[in-house]
Amino acid sequence: MLDLVEIYKSYQGAPLLNGISFSAKESEIICLLGASGSGKSTLLQIIAGLELPDSGQVLWAGEDLARIPTHRRNFGLMFQDYALFPFLNVAENIAFGLKMENLPQVVINKSVEEILDQVEMPGFANRKVTELSGGEQQRVALARVLAPRPRLLMFDEPLGALDRGLREEMLTVLRRILRKNRVPVIYVTHDQEEAFALADHILLLHEGQINRAGSPEELWREPGSAWVASFLGLGNILSGKYQADGSIQTSIGSFRTTACVHTHHPGENVDILIRPDMETMTDGENYLEGIVRDVLFFKNGYKVTLQSDLYFFLPYAPKVGEMISFNLPKRSVQCLG
Amino acid sequence: MRRILPWLGASIFLLIFFFYPLMRILGLGLDWSGLKDGWDQVARLAGSTIWFTFYQAFLSTLLTLLFGLPGAYLFSHYDFKGKKLFNALTAVPFMLPTVVVAAGFNALLGPRGWINVTLMNIFRLDNAPILFINTLGAILLAHVFYNTTIVFRVVGNAWMRLDPHLSQAARMMGANPQDVFWKVSLPLLRPSILAAALLVFLFDFTSFGVILLLGGPHFATLEVEIFIQSVQMLNLPLASLLSVIQLLFTLAFSVLYSRVAARLNVVSKPTLNPMRKVKTWHSRILVSGMLIILVFLFILPMIALPLRSITRFDPAMGDRSLQTVGMTLDYYRELFINRNGSLFYVAPIEALRNSLSYAGLTVLISLSLGFPVASALARPGRLERLLDPFLMLPLGASAVTLGLGYIISFNQPPFNLLRSTWLVPLAHSTIALPFVIRSLQPALAAIPDNFRKAAVVLGASPLRAWFAVNWPLVGRATLAAGTFAFTVSLGEFGATSILARPENPTLPLAIYRFLSQPGGLNYGQAMAMASLLMLVATLAILLIERLRLPGSGSF
Numbered sequence: 001m002l003d004l005v006e007i008y009k010s011y012q013g014a015p016l017l018n019g020i021s022f023s024a025k026e027s028e029i030i031c032l033l034g035a036s037g038s039g040k041s042t043l044l045q046i047i048a049g050l051e052l053p054d055s056g057q058v059l060w061a062g063e064d065l066a067r068i069p070t071h072r073r074n075f076g077l078m079f080q081d082y083a084l085f086p087f088l089n090v091a092e093n094i095a096f097g098l099k100m101e102n103l104p105q106v107v108i109n110k111s112v113e114e115i116l117d118q119v120e121m122p123g124f125a126n127r128k129v130t131e132l133s134g135g136e137q138q139r140v141a142l143a144r145v146l147a148p149r150p151r152l153l154m155f156d157e158p159l160g161a162l163d164r165g166l167r168e169e170m171l172t173v174l175r176r177i178l179r180k181n182r183v184p185v186i187y188v189t190h191d192q193e194e195a196f197a198l199a200d201h202i203l204l205l206h207e208g209q210i211n212r213a214g215s216p217e218e219l220w221r222e223p224g225s226a227w228v229a230s231f232l233g234l235g236n237i238l239s240g241k242y243q244a245d246g247s248i249q250t251s252i253g254s255f256r257t258t259a260c261v262h263t264h265h266p267g268e269n270v271d272i273l274i275r276p277d278m279e280t281m282t283d284g285e286n287y288l289e290g291i292v293r294d295v296l297f298f299k300n301g302y303k304v305t306l307q308s309d310l311y312f313f314l315p316y317a318p319k320v321g322e323m324i325s326f327n328l329p330k331r332s333v334q335c336l337g
Numbered sequence: 338m339r340r341i342l343p344w345l346g347a348s349i350f351l352l353i354f355f356f357y358p359l360m361r362i363l364g365l366g367l368d369w370s371g372l373k374d375g376w377d378q379v380a381r382l383a384g385s386t387i388w389f390t391f392y393q394a395f396l397s398t399l400l401t402l403l404f405g406l407p408g409a410y411l412f413s414h415y416d417f418k419g420k421k422l423f424n425a426l427t428a429v430p431f432m433l434p435t436v437v438v439a440a441g442f443n444a445l446l447g448p449r450g451w452i453n454v455t456l457m458n459i460f461r462l463d464n465a466p467i468l469f470i471n472t473l474g475a476i477l478l479a480h481v482f483y484n485t486t487i488v489f490r491v492v493g494n495a496w497m498r499l500d501p502h503l504s505q506a507a508r509m510m511g512a513n514p515q516d517v518f519w520k521v522s523l524p525l526l527r528p529s530i531l532a533a534a535l536l537v538f539l540f541d542f543t544s545f546g547v548i549l550l551l552g553g554p555h556f557a558t559l560e561v562e563i564f565i566q567s568v569q570m571l572n573l574p575l576a577s578l579l580s581v582i583q584l585l586f587t588l589a590f591s592v593l594y595s596r597v598a599a600r601l602n603v604v605s606k607p608t609l610n611p612m613r614k615v616k617t618w619h620s621r622i623l624v625s626g627m628l629i630i631l632v633f634l635f636i637l638p639m640i641a642l643p644l645r646s647i648t649r650f651d652p653a654m655g656d657r658s659l660q661t662v663g664m665t666l667d668y669y670r671e672l673f674i675n676r677n678g679s680l681f682y683v684a685p686i687e688a689l690r691n692s693l694s695y696a697g698l699t700v701l702i703s704l705s706l707g708f709p710v711a712s713a714l715a716r717p718g719r720l721e722r723l724l725d726p727f728l729m730l731p732l733g734a735s736a737v738t739l740g741l742g743y744i745i746s747f748n749q750p751p752f753n754l755l756r757s758t759w760l761v762p763l764a765h766s767t768i769a770l771p772f773v774i775r776s777l778q779p780a781l782a783a784i785p786d787n788f789r790k791a792a793v794v795l796g797a798s799p800l801r802a803w804f805a806v807n808w809p810l811v812g813r814a815t816l817a818a819g820t821f822a823f824t825v826s827l828g829e830f831g832a833t834s835i836l837a838r839p840e841n842p843t844l845p846l847a848i849y850r851f852l853s854q855p856g857g858l859n860y861g862q863a864m865a866m867a868s869l870l871m872l873v874a875t876l877a878i879l880l881i882e883r884l885r886l887p888g889s890g891s892f
Contacts, residue, residue, distance in 0.1 A: 050790050070793040071802070077794045083787035087809040096805070097795035148796060 007056035018208030034205030076150030097148030284329030343709035358742025366577035397480035405488025434828025435546025440867035441638030471553030495529035668861035711777035736831030780814030
């Protein structure tokens with residue numbers, strides 16, 4: 001439905017978006033994941049027509065949208081700061097898009113009521129938006145985006161301003177509502193947990209390009225590069241050298257790994273990922289030992305850091321200064337190149 | 338071209354009605370062949386005028402700080418009943434027309450004012466026992482009345498935002514409260530105190546109405562001397578020379594002020610410190626003492642004025658001891674009567690009509706010129722930053738200088754406007770324009786661009802989006818800016834006193850003329866007109882205070 005073709009955009013002379021292309025299908029949730037300042041928000045504004053790309057095309061069902069102004073695109077965009085109009089109450093904010101379609105007031109009132117139920121805020125219609133809590137404002141903003149039934153939904157860091165507990169709660173609400181809508185969704189965030197919880201498809205944005213794309217599972221299993229592994233926080237990343245026997249030599253020993261993405265010659269530099277998760281820690285061919293430097297209670301277990309800076313999640317707590325050893329299987333040591 | 342368009346109107350207007358007259362003054366003031374008097378005469382007049390200008394401004398500033406700093410402390414540290422009301426009331430004097438302030442002090446302390454009349458009645462005196470009007474004291478008190486608000490707001494705001502951790506850290510290291518004040522708070526507050534003092538000094542230095550109305554013929558600042566030379570002596574070359582001197586001084590002070598003001602926001606935190614409740618006995622004394630002073634200084638003159646306008650003290654003919662005191666609306670009734678031999682050729686109430694129509698024109702002109710500029714300034718680019726100071730320059734020139742500039746610029750083709758009734762509103766618009774721009778700009782800039790974007794994404798066309806989203810916020814700011822311009826025009830005295838034609842006086846001019854004439858009826862009419870002006874101005878000021886968006890600051 002939505003196709004982006006080679007979008008380029010520079011900001012104050014420096015390139016921000018460097019040839020972005022991707023497609024979004026019906027009822028597909030796409031998460032654009034990237035650090036702040038990576039141009040994610042600008043990309044949304046370009047899709048919305050609020051900004052023009054330096055070059056490239058935004059297509060909808062094959063039709064170039066360049067000549068269609070924002071207000072005729074019938075896309076929805078929820079802003080990070082919600083941009084609720086302070087001079088309108090909750091119902092009037094939600095009704096804004098419906099009013100623009102010049103619908104009769106009866107129809108508008110009915111939709112507003114329905115949508116308030118959907119975001120679990122019945123009875124809030126006549127409240128001032130300035131008197132709502134952060135979470136309530138967020139729901140009103142969501143309702144306002146959904147009300148005109150846009151053919152594409154876009155979210156710009158919608159949970160960024162909420163604290164942890166509220167985020168979890170809103171994530172559940174969002175997921176339920178987004179699954180129910182059959183339209184494509186583009187969701188921008190810098191938080192990988194959010195992306196993994198919501199997305200059908202994740203696009204990793206780095207230095208103006210899509211560095212890696214795939215389903216959450218694919219990205220988790222096959223990060224493919226040291227940058228992706230470290231951005232997603234998958235585990236310990238070590239640099240090493242490819243050996244003639246297929247193992248990889250690092251500063252703390254030689255490792256047998258999963259298959260590499262590319263073929264390498266002996267002596268070539270390759271990074272590896274050592275997964276810290278507990279279930280992978282039993283009898284394998286990679287022997288590893290180290291002195292415990294730090295033990296931290298973490299998620300029903302312990303995060304144990306060794307003096308070599310490697311960390312692992314263990315179900316028990318070793319003593320600081322104690323020597324511990326592992327036999328890591330091949331699948332928990334991955335080749336990243 | 339699209340970026341220049343918003344500036345076009347205001348720029349052309351200011352070129353003709355500000356910079357051209359200013360150039361003419363510079364030309365005339367620096368061309369010394371036109372001076373009628375000898376150099377030593379000129380030097381003596383200029384010297385003594387400059388000295389007095391500095392002298393009274395210095396004393397006024399000192400006194401203002403003396404009243405203002407404890408008040409700033411009070412308002413920034415304590416919560417007490419009626420604080421909101423007091424806060425709103427302190428905003429009123431700053432914008433009140435000078436004639437109203439002068440009339441207020443006259444109603445309280447003048448020879449026919451409440452205190453003197455009461456004392457004369459009690460002690461059966463023939464003459465007013467308290468000499469207040471036409472003394473230096475009157476000038477100083479009125480200046481304190483006017484400018485204390487500046488100290489309250491500038492220093493008070495800074496004080497409220499001082500990081501409490503700094504003084505707490507000092508306390509932890511063993512400093513007692515006095516040490517903390519002298520060694521931590523005061524150094525942190527110094528820039529804001531200096532900025533407030535400079536601003537107050539600048540206002541006192543260019544003071545006109547207060548000196549003329551309360552100081553009488555014995556005192557002349559540069560501003561008053563320019564007025565005397567241009568209107569009474571018709572010595573335009575000398576008036577221009579004095580204007581040039583005055584401009585140089587105000588320019589120097591303005592540069593100094595902007596340097597100090599640039600350092601203002603360094604050591605402050607954006608959030609406010611919690612307020613103390615009035616509990617201990619010494620805080621009770623402080624709060625009640627300050628409030629009593631505030632009431633005496635700010636509120637009594639403003640109550641004395643309207644009360645005096647409806648009270649008659651006229652003694653019966655030939656018997657000074659028997660006074661018939663009573664309520665009367667005679668002074669107001671007189672305003673509608675065009676008496677033979679009265680000060681005007683028309684009924685005095687015509688002055689109200691003139692004032693209102695001038696103010697209306699000023700609102701129209703300054704809003705239509707200022708709005709596009711303020712919109713452009715709300716999203717500033719390089720052009721905007723370049724042109725901004727140029728538009729603010731009229732703030733630096735005094736009103737009397739502007740009036741003088743108009744007289745020497747528009748008395749011949751291509752601009753032969755001296756007989757036109759447009760001259761006064763044009764001058765008022767020049768004065769009001771910077772205020773309009775400055776009050777609109779932050780409000781326009783405070784509207785997040787995301788509002789417009791959100792509206793457009795929701796399907797509003799750009800035009801519809803502007804009316805649906807920007808207008809509710811812009812409309813409020815526009816009303817506030819318009820009211821601001823209206824108030825400025827209504828109370829404007831300096832330029833009007835030079836430019837208005839005798840048969841078309843404004844309210845301030847009529848009040849001035851009534852006040853400078855002898856007789857109880859003239860005095861009463863001055864009180865009545867000043868009360869009307871005060872009523873309108875106060876309503877306008879309170880409206881502006883109400884309309885101000887929260888957080889958009891006071892200066």
